[in-house]
Amino acid sequence: MVACEDLVVLAEASPDAVAELVTMAGGCRPPLEEAASLLMARLHRKSDDFSATRALRSITAALSQIGWEMPPPPTRRQRWTWG
Numbered sequence: 001m002v003a004c005e006d007l008v009v010l011a012e013a014s015p016d017a018v019a020e021l022v023t024m025a026g027g028c029r030p031p032l033e034e035a036a037s038l039l040m041a042r043l044h045r046k047s048d049d050f051s052a053t054r055a056l057r058s059i060t061a062a063l064s065q066i067g068w069e070m071p072p073p074p075t076r077r078q079r080w081t082w083g
Contacts, residue, residue: 002026004034011035011055021062032063 002024010017010024025031039056042049 002031004031004038007031007035007059008038008055011039011058012051015054015058018058018061018065021058022065025062025066027066029063029066029068032059032066035059036063 007021007024010020014020021032036056036059039052039059042052043056046052
């Protein structure tokens with residue numbers, strides 16, 4: 001699995017590297033979400049960090065390209081009771 005710091009470095013170096021980010025993340029959301037969290041923390045500390053802003057845009061585009069991973073439905077039927 002790729003480190004989220006590597007994703008941040010790639011996103012900063014090449015803002016149009018969305019396909020590469022998806023490939024590096026193995027098509028999974030968690031590494032990209034972690035990288036986005038790091039960039040958001042950077043922006044929280046320094047709001048005029050335009051490099052982080054561009055990198056976050058790339059990470060967000062990569063997340064959008066992957067789409068959502070829906071959890072499987074529950075296997076056991078839940079019984080509702082009143083009271």
